[in-house]
Amino acid sequence: MELRQLLYFVKVAQREHVTQAAEELHVAQSAVSRQIHQLEEELGVDLFIQKGRNVHLTAVGQLFCSRIETILKDLDRAVDEVHEFLDPELGEIRLGFPHSLGSHLIPSLVAEFRKRYPNVKFRFKQGMFPSLIRDVVSAEVDLAFISPFPESHEHVEGNLMLTEELVAIVPSAHPLAGEETIHLNQLKDEPFILFSEGYSLRPIVWKACIEAGFTPKIAFESEETDTIRGLVAAGMGVSILPEMALYETNHRLQPARVHIAAPKITRTIGLIHRSDDKLPLVAQSFRNFLLEYFKVHGDSRNEFK
Template sequence: MELRQLQYFVRVARLQHVTKAAEELHVAQSAVSRQIHRLEEELGVHLFVQKGRNVQLTPVGQLFLRRAESLLTDLDRAVLEIQEFLDPEAGEIRLGFPHSLGYHLIPRVVAAFRKLHPNVKFRFRQGMYASLIRDVVDAEIDLAFISPHPDKHDHVTGEVVLTEELFAILPETHPLALEVSIDLAQLKDESFVLFSPGYSLRSLVWEACKNAGFTPRIGFESEETDTIRGLVAAGMGVSLLPEMALYQTSAMMPAVVKVKSPHVTRTIGLIRREGEKLPTVVQMFHSFLLDYFQNEYTPR
């Protein structure tokens, strides 16, 4: 079995099309078909079945794909580790984070790190709580900022690096918009603009409302902080957002009011795979982040 055969197989499996795979690999279609055929002969199974102009994995093909992808990922990481051993300053860091950290936090910490290590490359992946944990476990990313920080997980470990307060956001014409602080219960009759299901901030706001004695009535849902902020500014409802999501200014800005009861906060953690030694360049970044949040980070 050759490495080239695995690479061709994975590309065809992902695209479900031999011709498209050949184009991406910059080889002839016949070369791809020949290598796939040889691989099937060696394994003694059919990995694909024809489905119109496309191909589809057989059940055993699906099983083999998982193993092949894992092998190729391990090989890529091995090559990268050797390169980093020779020159850590030229390595790559794969970092995941939720959308709510993308505007303010991530650019700040990456810019601060790149001042010290200008040649280090970054590959970013945004996602929701569950997908970020899965990407860390599956070695798709090295580190992830995540909120809330998981109390316990069998396959990831990490630290809380930041605790952040959530504020009520209201249309500027709202009767409570000029208040210094409010009780969350004062918004019990309002329509809420919340994150879509699966986002941790939705669960956090929902739980805060329950603790205040009411179930929030949902008027709109969104996957983007900017959209939620804009909808509230346009008078479509109220919401709660973390302080970090309120630094950006635009023509459509809501009023921001402190919530005194219940006091609502979120934890932001930095997670990595349990029991695995980080590559040199990732360890450099990890140590930098822990020091940065302890000694240098300020909210604005």
């Protein structure tokens, strides 16, 4: 069994199409087919079944593929670690983060870090709380910013980086737009624009509304902070967003932001990594940089293991 056979096999499994896999691998289709056939002969099983122009993994093929993907990831990691050992400033950092941090915080941190290590590469992956946890545990990413910061977890550990205030946003012509602070129950009769189910900010806002004595009336749901901000600015309702999501843009429509005096609404943001695995040297350098950065600019005192 050769490494090339395994690489070809996984690519065909991912694409479910021999020709497309061959094109991506930059080899002839016949070469891919031959290697797959030899692999099947050696194993004594059919790994694929033909369905029209596509191929699909058999049951045993699915089992074999899951194992081989893990092996290939470990191999890639081993090669990366060798390169990082030779020069940790030339490595790649695989970083996960929620969408709400993508417009300002992540670009700012990466730009600051690259002033020190200009040759380091980044590979980003955005996701929601459950998927970010899975990505860290499965080694899809080295580090992940996550909100809310989990108090404990069997397979990850990390540091609380900062606690951020959430503020109300209303249309610029709204009667409360000129107020410096409000009580949340002043918005009880307003239509709310909230994040969709599964996004960590939604239960934070929902819980705050219940604490303020009302259930929010949902007018719209969205998966993007920019969309929520735009709908509020267009007069479609009100919302509650992190301050970090409200940095000025060039768009002419902007909502008014108003601080909430009671109940105080905050979210925690932490940095996590696998608890049972050593970070690549370049990722450890980035983690050390972040701990130093937030020690000066935020709160990184709390941690769990």
